[in-house]
Amino acid sequence: MSSPLRFTHLTFAWPDGSVVIDDLDLLVPPGRSGLVGDNGTGKSTVLRLAAGDLSPTSGSVRAEGRVGWLRQDLTLRAEERVDDHLGVRRIRAAIRAIESGSVDETDYATVGDDWDIEERVAAELDRLGLPNDILDRRLGELSGGEAVQLGLARVLLQRPDVLLLDEPTNNLDTSAREHLYGVVETWRRTLLVVTHDRDLLERVDRIGDLREGSVQWYGGGYTAYAAQVEAEQEAAVQAATTARQDMRKQKNDLIESQRILSGRKRYADKMYATKREPRAVMKLRKRAAQVSAGKYRQLHEDRLESAKERLDEAEAKVRDDREIRVDLPATEVPRGREVLRADLALRTGARVELDLRGPERIAVVGANGSGKTTLLNTITGAVEAEGLLEVKVPIGMLDQRLDTLDDSLTVFENVKQRAPHADDNEVRARLARFLFRGAKGDQLVGTLSGGERFRATLAAVLLAEPAPQLLLLDEPTNNLDFSSYDALVSALASYRGALMVVSHDQGFLEDIGATGTRRPLRL
Incomplete structure (x- = not known):
């Protein structure tokens, strides 16, 4: 079988000399392939090298045909028009000029062979669940999920032979995810997707596991991969x-x-x-x-x-994917005790009525832009809203950016700042349960991998004084590798307080018990 994408003796190091990929040989076959691995193993770097965004330190990358790349960190200019961002504004304008009688050769040259561009754009937007009238809007008017969908539409309009997707389900609501799944299921050329979305991985033909500098392929989707x-x-x-x-x-x-x-x-x-x-x-x-x-x-x-x-x-050959096991008695909330009462008008226009009691676990769901993150920020006091809000227990919040820690301090120092009265030995003992044992606790946060940073942030939130009896989670599974996902689920299994979770990951909501007897809060 031919390989539309191949890496030969590929090495990549950053300017400071730190090596990300060392002598990688990888053949990506036709069809739909997923790429998984722990945070920090170089998955996104592999895609950037394949897309030509980075150049190898040594070795080579070869792709057959046109490469389209949806990057994880989309950068958008708020004032830019959508059709400009898609690269079709000038073609649309030229077609309209010609339809109005223009005989300017420049207009014909601009259109080229793209006379069907309006139909193609409409088809791609419809395929992704976006309205056609979005073309005349500004990027700053879009939600995070719509921006990801638009980024994918831009890539698809390039008609790539090799499609590279980097965490494409981040910030997508349930409807948008279903449209993305449809794109993947019907893709007939070559696809390589980096994702931790298990439902998306069920729709690929094979999964490559990047571990210790090499990739091992497993046939089938996520269920088959996990069993193997x-x-x-x-x-x-x-x-x-x-x-x-x-x-x-x-x-x-x-x-x-x-x-x-x-x-x-x-x-x-x-x-x-x-x-x-x-x-x-x-x-x-x-x-x-x-x-x-x-x-x-x-x-x-x-x-x-x-x-x-x-x-x-x-x-x-034995993977060191250990689980977090913590005992958090101070987070316990007696059953029936009122934790939160709210009757709010959010600045997004949404109305929220909520009475949260005891160790209840509630999922906050809704379309992108409906106000889910705004609700959590309102509860913490970061955003103002009109109406009644009574929070009767200490709060902790794990946001999706993981930017609450001080990069210049160690893991131990960050946690100690949030629990100043705790004994040093006790803090270190607790950190060990979050897998920061010995010298690991003295590592600067700025040097941590993505998975380590996640565990450090989780430790800082849960070990704070006073202990959080209401925990707010905002899309906590974005960018998590499988071991970090399992660590989060195992930590929340020990959590005894109330929980509010914003997530589009139905499997995660089920794993942590947020889909039990209480109906989700829908915005």
């Missing part, structure tokens, strides 16, 4: 257990061999001292015994070294 990885991990754990047992056996055999050799030496020394045989014979026997003992000892040392190598190899 689980089977591999069970085998890897068993192999590591067997190798560990063998190493213990070889250690014991080496100790036993040393005991036997010591006994032989004592016997030989005794024979030599009592002179029971001629001196020359005893010297010859002693020399032979030393050679034999050396070979015997070396045999067991070699076996032990071989056992260590097998153990290292087996343990390297």
Whole structure:
């Protein structure tokens, strides 16, 4: 099978010398492929290299045909018109001029072969769930989700042979996600998507797992991928257990061999001292015994070294995706106790009536731009609103930007700032439960990977004084790798307070129990 996208001995390092990708060989086959891996492994960098946005330090990237790239960090100019952003404004204007009687050759040259541009644009907008009249609006009038959809429309209008998508479901509401899923399901050329959206990954033909500088492919969507990885991990754990047992056996055999050799030496020394045989014979026997003992000892040392190598190899295949296990009794809210009461008119125009009690978990849902984030910011006091708002417990908020920590301070110092009266040893013990053990807690936040930064922010929020008894989460699964996702779910399993979650990820809402008996708050 040919590979429309290939990376050969690819290395990329930033100007400061830090290596992101080292000697990567990767063949991306035709069809729909997903790319997953822990935060910081270089997935987005792979897409940027494929798109030509970055140049390799060494090695090569080759793509067959036109490449279209939807980047994760879209940069938009608020005053720019939508049709200008899509690259079709001049063509539209030229077509209208010609329809009005223009015979200017410049207009005909501008149109070229794009006489059907209006129909193509309308089709792509409709395909993504965007209205056709959006073309005459300004980018600053769009929601974050509409901006992502528009960015995808811009890429699709290029008719790419290779389509690269970087976290395309971020900020998309449920309806917009369904339209995106439709695009992926019907894609007939080459697609490489970096995403942690499990529903999107169910719609690809294969998934590549980028780990420790190489990619391993798994056939099928997310369910098939997860089953294969689980089977591999069970085998890897068993192999590591067997190798560990063998190493213990070889250690014991080496100790036993040393005991036997010591006994032989004592016997030989005794024979030599009592002179029971001629001196020359005893010297010859002693020399032979030393050679034999050396070979015997070396045999067991070699076996032990071989056992260590097998153990290292087996343990390297066991993934270190540990879960966060925390006990947070101070976050507990008695069942029935009033936590929050609100009757608000948000600045977005939405009206909210809410009475939250005890350890309830409520999902806040709605279309992009409906006011979900505004509601959370209103509850924290960051945004003003008209009406009644009574918050009766301490609040903690984990926003989607993860920018609340001080990059110049360590993880420990950031948490300590929020819990100044806590004992240092207790803070470090709690951080260990968030997988910041020993020197990891003294690492500067600015040097953390995406997944580490997420865990550090979560620790700072949950370990704050006073402990948050109402936790607000704003699209918390955006950009999370699978191990960080699992860490969040396991941490929230230990959380005993009330929870309000803004999320379009239905699977996540189910995993944390926010789709139980209480109906979602829809804006």
